[in-house]
Amino acid sequence: MKKSNLQLAVVGTMQTNCYLLTNTETNETLIVDPGADGDRIAAYLLQEKMRPVGILLTHGHFDHISGVKALQDAFRLPVYAAEAEEALLGEPGWNLSAKFQGYSVSLVPDVLLADGEGFELAGFSVKAILTPGHTGGGMSYYLPEEGFVFSGDTLFRHTYGRTDLPTSSFEELKHSLREKLFKLPEDTEVLPGHGNATTIKEERRRNPVLGD
Numbered sequence: 040m041k042k043s044n045l046q047l048a049v050v051g052t053m054q055t056n057c058y059l060l061t062n063t064e065t066n067e068t069l070i071v072d073p074g075a076d077g078d079r080i081a082a083y084l085l086q087e088k089m090r091p092v093g094i095l096l097t098h099g100h101f102d103h104i105s106g107v108k109a110l111q112d113a114f115r116l117p118v119y120a121a122e123a124e125e126a127l128l129g130e131p132g133w134n135l136s137a138k139f140q141g142y143s144v145s146l147v148p149d150v151l152l153a154d155g156e157g158f159e160l161a162g163f164s165v166k167a168i169l170t171p172g173h174t175g176g177g178m179s180y181y182l183p184e185e186g187f188v189f190s191g192d193t194l195f196r197h198t199y200g201r202t203d204l205p206t207s208s209f210e211e212l213k214h215s216l217r218e219k220l221f222k223l224p225e226d227t228e229v230l231p232g233h234g235n236a237t238t239i240k241e242e243r244r245r246n247p248v249l250g251d
Contacts, residue, residue: 043185051075053102067161071095074102077109092161096120097191098174099128101136122151124176133205172212173200187228196237216248
């Protein structure tokens with residue numbers, strides 16, 4: 040049975056989807072990809088008496104990590120990311136903050152995750168699925184009991200993430216989609232880093248990566 044309340048905040052100039060996933064039994068909250076507006080998100084969490092317990096990062100681009108510092112300052116939260124993304128998170132040239140934002144962002148995760156690693160956070164069972172392609176250490180987070188996956192910029196509705204950026208690879212992206220995400224149950228809801236939600240069933244039918 041689902042025990043989650045999922046809220047979406049679209050933040051920053053890149054219109055990034057930041058998700059707040061709250062356990063309705065404990066009021067503990069996970070924050071996924073706070074790409075901007077960290078102070079505003081922190082104020083909302085305090086106002087609603089939510090109990091943030093961790094930040095999950097799907098990848099290290101500036102528009103997914105720039106709100107982390109304000110949230111850590113407010114709540115001292117651990118940050119989870121793929122072990123393979125550690126270098127990009129710490130390098131402003133690779134995470135594009137220096138180029139697109141006018142100031143540099145560098146981040147050291149507290150918890151580095153391996154492909155297939157499972158963990159419990161806020162009362163949720165989470166499986167980390169390494170899905171490189173958009174970046175070399177892209178990570179999707181699958182919550183089987185809740186029936187959804189946070190796909191970051193790997194998988195969008197009827198499309199997929201660009202692969203012309205530092206550490207990107209189109210061949211890796213195709214493998215991540217075809218051999219990992221598309222293997223999830225077809226009724227799994229896909230919660231991407233930008234744009235509208237979709238399902239694995241819909242993407243198996245319509246995503247152009249299957250024709251490339």
